[in-house]
Amino acid sequence: MSLLEARGLSIAFGGVRALEQVGFTVDRGEVLAIIGPNGAGKTTLFNVVTGLYRAHGGEVRLDGRDVTGLPPHALAARGLARTFQNLEIFFRMSALENVMVGRHLKERRRLGAELLGLPSVLRENRESRARSRDLLAFVGLEERADEPATGLPYGALKRLEIARALACEPRILMLDEPAAGCNPVETEEIDRLIAAIARQGVAVVLVEHDMRLVMRISDRVLVLDQGRRLAEGTPSQVRSDPRVIDAYLGRHGVAAAHAA
Numbered sequence: 341m342s343l344l345e346a347r348g349l350s351i352a353f354g355g356v357r358a359l360e361q362v363g364f365t366v367d368r369g370e371v372l373a374i375i376g377p378n379g380a381g382k383t384t385l386f387n388v389v390t391g392l393y394r395a396h397g398g399e400v401r402l403d404g405r406d407v408t409g410l411p412p413h414a415l416a417a418r419g420l421a422r423t424f425q426n427l428e429i430f431f432r433m434s435a436l437e438n439v440m441v442g443r444h445l446k447e448r449r450r451l452g453a454e455l456l457g458l459p460s461v462l463r464e465n466r467e468s469r470a471r472s473r474d475l476l477a478f479v480g481l482e483e484r485a486d487e488p489a490t491g492l493p494y495g496a497l498k499r500l501e502i503a504r505a506l507a508c509e510p511r512i513l514m515l516d517e518p519a520a521g522c523n524p525v526e527t528e529e530i531d532r533l534i535a536a537i538a539r540q541g542v543a544v545v546l547v548e549h550d551m552r553l554v555m556r557i558s559d560r561v562l563v564l565d566q567g568r569r570l571a572e573g574t575p576s577q578v579r580s581d582p583r584v585i586d587a588y589l590g591r592h593g594v595a596a597a598h599a600a
């Protein structure tokens with residue numbers, strides 16, 4: 341039994357078959373990359389698995405239990421967290437506050453207790469703040485914890501998003517293009533961060549166009565093309581697969597994939 345399993349997922353938008361019978365599994369400490377050309381269905385697969393879209397067919401299992409169709413917050417409470425392809429940062433809030441937003445799922449507080457300022461709530465707030473600072477340290481942002489997010493460089497914002505997703509203490513972390521728009525130095529920081537997250541036992545599912553990053557840190561790679569599974573295997577199997585080279589990597593991508 342896998343920690344997370346998607347099986348036969350299908351969805352269409354009007355005439356576009358965004359996913360046709362796509363599945364994958366991922367386990368503790370593993371890094372699974374999902375790659376493929378623009379419009380292949382990668383983000384749609386994330387959206388279906390995390391409960392944002394409802395599949396027309398197929399199922400999602402967490403710990404072997406059917407969780408198909410559960411809303412995102414219910415899946416998050418069961419240990420499934422994600423980041424989005426476009427930055428979803430609250431720019432006027434501090435870095436620390438952005439991470440604390442991600443913790444609200446973990447906290448059981450009720451409004452009444454909050455308004456009364458009960459000791460349990462105060463303690464929880466303190467713990468939450470401390471834990472959020474630890475996470476900022478983990479992603480290398482402890483010195484900028486109290487700055488407004490708007491002043492942070494792009495690579496730092498991408499790491500802040502990962503810290504926020506980690507704040508609900510997920511067992512599975514799904515990252516949609518965590519290094520998109522990053523320069524090579526920032527990409528390497530993200531690379532090291534993802535490896536460290538996986539070493540802690542989190543299952544990581546990663547969508548990424550940076551082939552060096554994908555080849556360096558993935559255990560397995562799933563290749564999508566036009567909503568279908570084109571190939572799946574280890575990084576070295578996938579980068580030498582003629583179908584993958586043809587549909588996605590091209591000559592440039594092959595060079596990057598081998599430079600990893």
Ligand SMILES: Nc1ncnc2c1ncn2[C@@H]1O[C@H](COP(=O)(O)OP(=O)(O)OP(=O)(O)O)[C@@H](O)[C@H]1O
Pocket residue numbers: 353356358376377378379380381382383384385425
């Ligand atoms: N909410 C939606 N409404 C209509 N069409 C959609 C929707 N979401 C995705 N699609 C379509 O589904 C297909 C797959 O899109 P998706 O965003 O999953 O691709 P992707 O692999 O993430 O691409 P990219 O690498 O550019 O991010 C595309 O044809 C897209 O236009």
Ligand SMILES: [Mg+2]
Pocket residue numbers: 382383384425
């Ligand atoms: Mg996408």
